[in-house]
Each structure stands twice: as C-alpha cells, then as structure tokens.
Amino acid sequence: MPKKKIIIPPSFVQTWTLSPTASFGSAVRAKGILLEVRAGLPLAMRKSLEIDGMTLNLGMAEDCEDEFASTSSAITKALEGIESLPVIPREIQDILGISAGERHRWLKDGRLPSAGTRTVRLSGRARQITFHVFDPRVVEDLLDRGIVDEWREEDIAARAENRRQATYRTKLTRSLRKAANTPEKRGAPTDEAATELRGWDDFDVDGLLR
Numbered sequence: 090m091p092k093k094k095i096i097i098p099p100s101f102v103q104t105w106t107l108s109p110t111a112s113f114g115s116a117v118r119a120k121g122i123l124l125e126v127r128a129g130l131p132l133a134m135r136k137s138l139e140i141d142g143m144t145l146n147l148g149m150a151e152d153c154e155d156e157f158a159s160t161s162s163a164i165t166k167a168l169e170g171i172e173s174l175p176v177i178p179r180e181i182q183d184i185l186g187i188s189a190g191e192r193h194r195w196l197k198d199g200r201l202p203s204a205g206t207r208t209v210r211l212s213g214r215a216r217q218i219t220f221h222v223f224d225p226r227v228v229e230d231l232l233d234r235g236i237v238d239e240w241r242e243e244d245i246a247a248r249a250e251n252r253r254q255a256t257y258r259t260k261l262t263r264s265l266r267k268a269a270n271t272p273e274k275r276g277a278p279t280d281e282a283a284t285e286l287r288g289w290d291d292f293d294v295d296g297l298l299r
Contacts, residue, residue: 099148101157107143111172117183119143125174126167134160175204175222184228185237200240202227
C-alpha cells in the first residue's frame with residue numbers, strides 16, 4: 090500500500106490579494122502577475138510563491154526566516170505599481186473574451202492599439218518570440234465600454250459586404266468573358282430583290298438615262 094505524502098505546513102506565511110484593477114478578475118492575468126513577480130526572485134525562492142484565485146501566497150519552513158523576510162520584501166516591492174504591468178496576448182484574450190483571430194484582426198486594423206512589443210525566450214529553448222503587449226488602462230476602457238460586441242457586428246457587416254462585392258465581380262467577369270467570346274454582329278443581309286428598283290430594265294430601254 091503506497092505511503093501517503095506528509096505535507097508539513099509552512100511556518101512562515103504571507104499573502105497579497107491582487108486588486109481588480111491589476112487582475113481584471115482574470116485568472117490568466119493573475120497567473121501572469123505571479124510569473125512576473127517570480128521572475129524577480131532568486132531561483133531557489135520562486136516555487137515558494139504560489140497563487141490561489143487572486144491571492145499570492147508565500148510560505149517557507151521554520152529554518153528559512155531570513156530568506157522569508159527578504160523574499161517577502163522583494164514581493165511587496167514587485168507588486169508596487171503592478172496595475173501598470175502591460176497586458177500580454179493570452180491575458181487580453183481572457184479579459185475581453187476574444188479569440189486569437191479577433192485579436193490579430195483588430196490589432197492589424199488599428200481598433201486594438203498596441204503598447205509596443207516584448208521579446209522573450211521560450212523556456213528550455215534557444216528560440217525567442219516577439220509579441221505585442223497592451224496598455225492595461227486601454228484594456229480597462231475597452232472592457233468598460235463593451236466595445237467587443239460592436240466590433241463583432243462591424244465584422245459581420247464587413248464580411249457580408251465583401252461577399253456582395255465578390256459576387257458582383259464574379260458576375261461582371263463572367264459577363265465580360267462571354268461578351269469577348271461572342272462574334273460581333275454584322276449588318277443585316279440585304280435583300281436584293283426587295284431593294285431592286287422595279288421596271289428598271291424598261292426604264293433603261295426607253296433611253297431616259299442617256
């Protein structure tokens with residue numbers, strides 16, 4: 090029978106609750122803040138900081154009093170002004186409830202303004218990736234105005250118009266091609282019998298044309 094793992098509760102514990110202004114109520118954003126704060130800690134201390142909902146939890150053993158104090162101080166300092174931390178792609182998708190395709194489309198046409206780019210190295214890999222980040226206050230404004238629904242309606246209308254234009258161009262192209270392959274109409278054939286002057290021969294015999 091496998092032995093149960095004994096979990097010893099940490100002797101030193103401190104918590105920090107993320108404000109709605111910082112997290113937007115998004116678990117993805119909260120996880121991003123956790124990773125950002127962890128990145129500023131010594132490697133050995135990073136796993137001591139965890140997140141539960143919107144609360145950061147630091148816990149250390151009894152023999153880590155000095156490390157706990159210094160780590161706690163570093164976390165408190167890192168959280169100062171965390172509301173201004175740029176919003177990364179996966180966070181804005183979760184906050185606004187949008188897809189990656191919508192994010193790319195609205196970023197490209199300017200409706201979703203970029204606050205610059207950020208380059209990071211993927212964990213365990215040599216390759217780097219660069220992506221756009223967003224101003225949290227701009228994201229807050231978009232969220233408050235509920236603008237996403239309006240943008241989606243605009244996209245639906247634009248797609249309908251594009252289909253209409255495509256249908257028109259297809260019909261026009263087909264019509265022009267058909268006209269180009271149709272021989273030009275010539276003048277109606279002359280009915281010689283109908284146009285010949287009656288009695289012409291008799292008129293000529295009388296010598297009236299001489």
